[in-house]
Amino acid sequence: MNYLVPEFLDTERLTLRPFRDNDWHALHAYYSSPEATRFTVGRAFTEGETWRTMCSMVGHWQIRGYGPYALEEKATGLVIGTAGFWYPNDWPEPEIKWALAPEYWGKGYASEAARAIQTTAHEHMPDMRLISFIHADNQPSIQLAQAVGAVLEQEVEFRGALWHLYRHPAAPQS
Numbered sequence: 001m002n003y004l005v006p007e008f009l010d011t012e013r014l015t016l017r018p019f020r021d022n023d024w025h026a027l028h029a030y031y032s033s034p035e036a037t038r039f040t041v042g043r044a045f046t047e048g049e050t051w052r053t054m055c056s057m058v059g060h061w062q063i064r065g066y067g068p069y070a071l072e073e074k075a076t077g078l079v080i081g082t083a084g085f086w087y088p089n090d091w092p093e094p095e096i097k098w099a100l101a102p103e104y105w106g107k108g109y110a111s112e113a114a115r116a117i118q119t120t121a122h123e124h125m126p127d128m129r130l131i132s133f134i135h136a137d138n139q140p141s142i143q144l145a146q147a148v149g150a151v152l153e154q155e156v157e158f159r160g161a162l163w164h165l166y167r168h169p170a171a172p173q174s
Contacts, residue, residue, distance in 0.1 A: 001065075003066060004064075004066045004124055005121070005125065009117070010116075011115075011116045013074055013075065013112060014073060014109060014113055014116075015074055016069035016070070016113060016116060016117075017072055018061070019054055019058050019082075020070070023070050023079050024047075024050050024054045026079035026080070027050055027081070027082065028050040029102070030099050031049065031050040032050065033101070033102055036099070036101070036102050039138035040099060040135070040138075057082065057084075060085075060086065060087075060088075064085070064087055064094075067085055067086070068082045068084035068085065068086055069083060069117075071100070071109065080101055080104040081098070081099050081104060082098070083096070083098040083100075083110060083113035083117060084113075085117065085121070085130070092131070092133065092156065092165060093129070093133075093165075094128055094130055095130055095131045095132050096114055096117050096121075097132070098110040098114060098141075098144070110144055111148055114144065115148055118168055118169070121168075129170065130167075130168040131166060132150055132165075132168065133156075133158075134164050134166060135161060135162075135163055136163060137161075142164065149168065150166035150167060150169070151166060151167050151169075152165075153166065153167045
C-alpha cells in the first residue's frame with residue numbers, strides 16, 4: 001500500500017514506526033492505567049481491549065493512508081507509547097495524537113514526537129490542517145499542544161464533556 005506519509009520517522013531519541021504483533025504488551029502500560037486513560041478512553045483497558053486498540057491503529061493506516069506510530073525509545077528499544085495521525089469516524093478533523101506510558105511523562109518524548117509529526121505533515125500532506133482534540137480538564141495535554149505551537153480554536157461538546165480543539169500551525173515550529 002502507498003501511504004501518504006512515511007512509515008518510519010526518526011528523532012533524536014525516538015523511532016516512530018509501524019506497530020508489531022507484541023507491541024500491545026508495552027501499550028498496555030498506558031491503556032491499563034486509570035490515570036493515563038482518564039481523559040482519553042475514560043477507563044483502564046483489559047489486555048484484549050489494548051490489543052484491539054492497537055489493531056485499530058494498524059487498520060487506520062490501511063483506511064486513511066496515515067496513522068499512529070509506535071514510539072520506540074532508541075536507547076532501550078522499548079515501546080513507550082504511541083503518537084501520530086488520528087482521524088476516527090466521530091472526530092471533528094484529523095489530529096495529532098499522543099499517549100505515553102506514565103513512567104515516560106514529563107521527559108519531552110511526546111513533544112519530540114509531535115514536532116516530527118508536524119514536520120512530516122507539512123512535507124507530505126501540506127493541505128491537511130491538523131488539530132489535537134483534548135478533554136478540557138487534561139492540562140498536561142493542553143500544555144503540550146501549546147508547547148508545540150497549537151492554538152485553542154474552539155470548545156466542543158463531545159461524549160458528554162467539554163473538549164478543546166487545538167489547531168496545529170500550518171508550518172512546522174522550530
